[in-house]
Amino acid sequence: MNLFMLLEMAADAAPDRVAVGSRVGGIGYGQLLDRAGAVATRASQADCLALLDLNGPAMPALLFGAAAAGVPFAPLNYRQTDAQLAAATDRLSPVLVVEGEPFAGRIRPRPGVAVSRIDDVAQGGPHTTQRSVDPDAPAILLFTSGTTGEPKAAVLRHRHITSYIISTVEFASADVDEAALISVPNYHIAGLSAVLSSVYAGRRVVQLPSFSAEEWVDLAVAESVTHAMVVPTMLGRILDVLDARDERLPALRHLSYGGGRMPGSVVERAMRLLPHVGFVNAYGLTETSSTIAILGPDEHRAALAATTPEGRARLTSVGRPLPSVEVEVRSADGAVVEPGVAGEVFVRGEQVGGEYTSHSALDDQGWYATRDRGLLDSDGYLFLDGRADDVIVRGGENISPGEVEEALVTHPDVEEAAVIGVADTEWGERVEAFVVPVAGKLLEVAELQSWVRERLRSTRVPDRFHQRSGLPYSETGKLLRRVLRDELDDPAAPSMREHVMRDTAIVEPR
């Protein structure tokens, strides 16, 4: 089984159905198959096919074409510097890099690194008859977002990804009017899995080259989009636009979100604004071929309607593991913990790659340590609690930054909050908070401290507060606490321009 076979099946089932683009004038499954064949002819001359481009109609042809040629597809992050891109392409050499129009000239052709323009590769040309592709061959190489350190390339083999698609998507199950809007960059696992899932389901794909909330809404309206996946920061902005325009996207049926911590308040707002939409919280990682746990539409509705705190809390769960994967929560000594107890999340399953170009991170039994902290409740719902590396150990007590942040952002004058552990001679680590005030509001340390103390144990009250006009997030909305830790470690860092709030000091509004 390889990725190309997924497209072959779809083209066999409905060659004339539109796969990519508008209902009129879009690329049909049969056409996409032809284009992928043309790409394969070029791709088979290299050991790897890399892409540097925004989302566009050529991307699916390149993804499937690389698979047909039996070479891995490596979408590159165009937000990286030229030096980083050069290092990445060196690592992939011998590689054929396909450059999209906006990035022409960013990759320097050199021995082992051939560069082609997208139109030369993705249009027509002779076809390669499909080689037999080993299911164990690498299909996708993704440089991970690196919230825990230097970027590294994750390896997903054909068997990982096809296993994920086959076990989670019912073949050709999409109604003919269904359309999925893809706005996540193609170098993100969700941007790739969205194409693969949609093709296998027979769902038309509509692409937003790069995200803006206004254009997302425009496209969703124009294309009568029925399905979409967004990351947390996108959803909040989309809701603002919908509110401002009094637009409710009547065609939309299904909106999934993931890629970072989603505040419960945003989900609630989305559900009240779009009651006709089924919301899906999807938890997954690059290394797991995308989703491993899902909170479905019915579970969202039940949580919103719940009257008990436990029932309501489900809205902040990432749901239950897929039937095809196993999830365990383990303590620091490696023992599996009881339900309700927090620890590190481990996952095992056929879709789990857990492998990098340098090494495999799977243990002997095939388990992958996600580095995410979380707990399973007694009904098997998974709750995430930030990165394992972000846990603050204060006087022997584990403190989750997320818990303190959640308390801080419920304060009416706090827009955003980040909490980190800072080395402390007395406690080992102490709690410090970064806060962004609501525009025009003043924040007072004593007030914030008592706000937290009223809601959480006193050990969780931040000792110091740092005011910021914004916090660092990854593109997919993950709060980058590491960046804040680095700033505190190096007070001379240029971004350390805003001041520490002194006890009880009144701070100027931004």
Added chain:
Amino acid sequence: MRPGSRFYSAVCETEVVIVRAADVVELSCGGVPMADAAPAVRSSGPARGHDTGTVLGKRYEDGEAGIEVLCVKGGRGSVAVEGRLLSLKSAKPLPASD
């Protein structure tokens, strides 16, 4: 036989890919053994009792042998293992997540 390997019917267009491998002697389609390469010539058609068809994109399994296959090309023959017809695997559909 291992996950990912592909088998071709000798009597119709059916092709399946092994999703879960099992220690079985033989996979048949239409009552005739399947091969790991496309047949040069197809024989007359599926035998009676092995002719309910195999549907593109459906998964079929045999609990006893522990085998599961995915139909990647549909045909008139039915797939069987050790003479037992595989049954259609019905899984509760998951909501789209990406």
